[in-house]
Amino acid sequence: xLFNDTVNAGGTRLARTRTPLLRRAIPVATAxxxxxxxxxxxPRSVTADDDGQHPGCGNATLQGDYGLLVTxxxxxxxxxxxxxxxxxxxxxxxxxxxxxIDSTHGQLTGAARDRPVTxxxxxxxxxxxxxxxxxxxxxxxVGTSFVIVDKGxxxxxxxxxxxxxxxxxxxxxxx
Numbered sequence: 001x002l003f004n005d006t007v008n009a010g011g012t013r014l015a016r017t018r019t020p021l022l023r024r025a026i027p028v029a030t031a032x033x034x035x036x037x038x039x040x041x042x043p044r045s046v047t048a049d050d051d052g053q054h055p056g057c058g059n060a061t062l063q064g065d066y067g068l069l070v071t072x073x074x075x076x077x078x079x080x081x082x083x084x085x086x087x088x089x090x091x092x093x094x095x096x097x098x099x100x101i102d103s104t105h106g107q108l109t110g111a112a113r114d115r116p117v118t119x120x121x122x123x124x125x126x127x128x129x130x131x132x133x134x135x136x137x138x139x140x141x142v143g144t145s146f147v148i149v150d151k152g153x154x155x156x157x158x159x160x161x162x163x164x165x166x167x168x169x170x171x172x173x174x175x
Contacts, residue, residue, distance in 0.1 A: 057127040061152045063094035067174045072159070072167030074106070081164055082107040088117065090171060096120055102135070112137065123148065131157070144169075 068088045076082040088102030100117040119141075121131040127149075133142040146157035152173065159167035 056125040057123050057129075057148055057152070058125070059096045059121070059123050060094045061123055061127070061148055062092035062098075062121065062129075062155070063152075064092060064173055065175050066090050066092065066155065066171035068102070068169050068171040070102075070104070070167060070169035072165065074159075074165050074167055075162065076106060076108045080108065082109060084109075089174075090117065092121065096122060098131070098133075130160075 066089070068086075068090060070086040070088070071084070073081050073083055084104055084106040086102055086104030088100055090098050090100035092098050098117070098119045098121055102115055102117055103111070103113040104115075105111045115136045117133055117135050119131055119133040121129055123129040128145070128147050131144045131146065133144065135142060140162050142159055143161040144157045145160050146155050148155055154173070155171040157169045157171065159165045
């Protein structure tokens with residue numbers, strides 16, 4: 001028998017030393033990949049400023065001009081609703097006031113162009129908020145709820161009043 005042979009006198013092979021290491025490495029690698037996967041998918045809190053220096057939001061988070069796209073179903077008279085779309089520009093002052101202009105086109109009511117908008121808004125520390133809009137020609141104020149995303153560059157908004165309305169809008173900072 002040769003000294004370098006891996007077969008012993010009984011004809012069986014000697015155990016390799018790599019197998020126990022591999023048996024330990026597989027569970028460790030599996031656990032590590034599970035931890036990384038969970039860390040990447042674990043939801044973080046929603047804040048406009050995610051740099052750790054300015055956590056949370058306030059009225060000053062919304063400041064500047066935001067282009068908007070609005071769509072949904074709105075009241076169109078007693079017992080009637082209509083589908084509609086609209087665009088506009090809202091300017092937030094950073095102190096709870098807004099001004100703007102919008103244009104909409106309804107399925108039944110047709111187009112309404114360049115209507116002045118004024119309003120107020122309030123932003124909570126968790127980057128949610130509410131707004132009250134006064135739209136020229138509308139017989140009532142429009143109440144909305146929103147959330148600020150992308151470090152204050154985008155607002156996602158839903159109309160809460162008056163009813164019946166199923167209206168959403170997305171506003172994006174343009175300057």
